[in-house]
Amino acid sequence: MTTSGSPGSLEAPGAPKAAGAPGPAAAVPGPEGSTGTPGSTAPLLSAAGLHITFPGRHGAAPAxxxxxxxxxxxxxxxxxxxxxxxxxxxxxxxxxxxxxxxxxxxxxxxxxxxxxxxxxxxxxxxxxxxxxxxxxxxxxxxxxxxxxxxxxxxxxxxxxxxxxxxxxxxxxxxxxxxxxxxxxxxxxxxxxxxxxxxxxxxxxxxxxxxxxxxxxxxxxxxxxxxxxxxxxxxxxxxxxxxxxxxxxxxxxxxxxxxxxxxxxxxxxxxxxxxxxEQVLTAPRHPYTQALLSVLPEADGEEVVLTGEPPDPSRIPSGCRFHARCQVLASGAAERAGVAEACRTQDPSVLDGSGASQVACHWALARSEG
Missing domain, CATH: 3.40.50.300 (P-loop containing nucleotide triphosphate hydrolases)
Structure with a gap:
């Protein structure tokens, strides 16, 4: 894992935000001096259906x-x-x-x-x-x-x-x-x-x-x-x-x-x-949970992910995280009835709207249960 703890005197997830660090509902000035709430105005920059593929070396599959x-x-x-x-x-x-x-x-x-x-x-x-x-x-x-x-x-x-x-x-x-x-x-x-x-x-x-x-x-x-x-x-x-x-x-x-x-x-x-605040205090995706667990201030046990991220030229079928997923490995996905989907069905691409979203069969099953 390459995730480090919070730098220097910076606060960690779970602590109150520092003064002067507005949350997602804070009013901010727009480019012409107007004010608005992030999410309430049209996007300034937007990516839609973005794919970037690099040729493989020596006949290998594209990355x-x-x-x-x-x-x-x-x-x-x-x-x-x-x-x-x-x-x-x-x-x-x-x-x-x-x-x-x-x-x-x-x-x-x-x-x-x-x-x-x-x-x-x-x-x-x-x-x-x-x-x-x-x-x-x-x-x-x-x-x-x-x-x-x-x-x-x-x-x-x-x-x-x-x-x-x-x-x-x-x-x-x-x-x-x-x-x-x-x-x-x-x-x-x-x-x-x-x-x-x-x-x-x-x-x-x-x-x-x-x-x-x-x-x-x-x-x-x-x-x-x-x-x-x-x-x-x-x-x-x-x-x-x-x-x-x-x-x-x-x-x-x-x-x-x-x-x-x-x-x-x-x-x-x-x-x-x-x-x-929502993602970092109540993460829904097992990968986000694993990244947060290694912070020194995190509650609970550290999640040790097995192996390295797969080669981008050989993205696995199903959920791209399933080979390293602690939820699938623990049997929790099986108990939720989504283990087969984790291995075979690619979750939908999240839209760019900024709403709280997760690409995880298990997390979605829990929210619907």
Whole structure:
């Protein structure tokens, strides 16, 4: 298992959410300054029936990295995409950014299908920005902080609502928590702490005034002492700017502290989704239960999953989790009368609406019983 406990001083599932970390019913500003509740407005970004397949090597079967995903992200909403390494979450995120065209299905932004022509993608990436997990690797060591933040402005040839480049860079650095911004203009990455470097990366995304950011493990490489600061910054940006975010992580403690909604991914497909408090305090899918059980603060016994996730080129029949499922192994699925379905019937793809949903024969049988 690759799931770690909650980082640093972050709270774990089951504890009250930190101040300033609104739950899924909190009112958040929309992109034009309006307010609304995540789930009550039209999606900003949407994936429908998304499949991403990579050719197999040396005649092997193709790898189904993303194997049927529906996912909506609404203005001002923070969605955490969680799962083990290799489950397909980074490939899904890259496809939502337009970096990996889907094999089937489509991505829409603001109601319009994503256009993969070069000029259209350039315009799209101004509205949707990526924040990577390793700020050191994201920053050119030969570029000053000013040049690193200004790079996006120069690529797109625009300073947005600002009169000049310097004003736009200063505003982005200040919003990212580097104040006074002029103090950082001529510094180089090696002169900054890890937390400061990550703030520079965030400023480089903010300078283009995006509507959504995709943050791939945004605090994984940081010391525990600064992880909470970066997560608090992302929440502040959501509240001040109406910024939506997809946060890709294996860390359920992080998801608890920052997300309105969580989507749990296993072997290329979302297997459980819903409001973060509901999913992480009352998980329905055995895989979600196993991920949560390894947190230090979890109640009950740790669930030890057998084996590794199957090869995405050889996805098993039936429920894709059944070969590792503790519920099936314990006989509980047999007693519920769904063991054969677990082995032979593929659960339906969950829709992207954000409602509480689970792709599990046993969990559905329990809810109907």
């Amino acid at each position: 189904r990295a993303v194997d049927g995903v529906d996912l909506d992200i609404r203005p001002g909403e923070i969605v955490a995409l969680v799962g083990e390494s290799g489950c397909g979450k980074t490939t899904l995120a890259r496809s939502l950014l337009g970096l990996v065209p889907p094999t089937a299905g489509r991505v829409t932004f603001g109601g319009a299908p994503l256009d993969y022509a070069t000029a259209a993608l350039k315009a799209y990436r101004k509205r949707v920005q990526l924040v990577l997990q390793d700020p050191t690797g994201s920053l050119n060591p030969r570029h000053t902080v000013y040049d690193a933040v200004a790079e996006g402005l120069r690529i797109h040839g625009s300073t947005g609502r600002f009169a000049d480049e310097g004003a736009a860079v200063a505003d982005a650095l200040a919003r990212a928590g580097l104040r006074p911004p002029e103090r950082f203009f001529l510094r180089y990455p090696h002169e900054l702490s890890g937390g400061q470097r990550q703030r520079v990366v965030i400023a480089g995304a903010l300078v283009l005034e995006p509507e959504l950011i995709v943050a791939d493990e945004p605090v994984a490489s940081l010391d525990a002492s600064v992880r909470g600061e970066i997560l608090a910054l992302l929440l502040k940006l959501r509240d001040e700017l109406g910024l939506a975010a997809l946060v890709v992580t294996h860390d359920l403690g992080l998801a608890w502290n920052i997300a309105d909604r969580v989507a749990v991914m296993y072997l290329g497909r979302i297997v459980e989704t819903g409001p973060v």
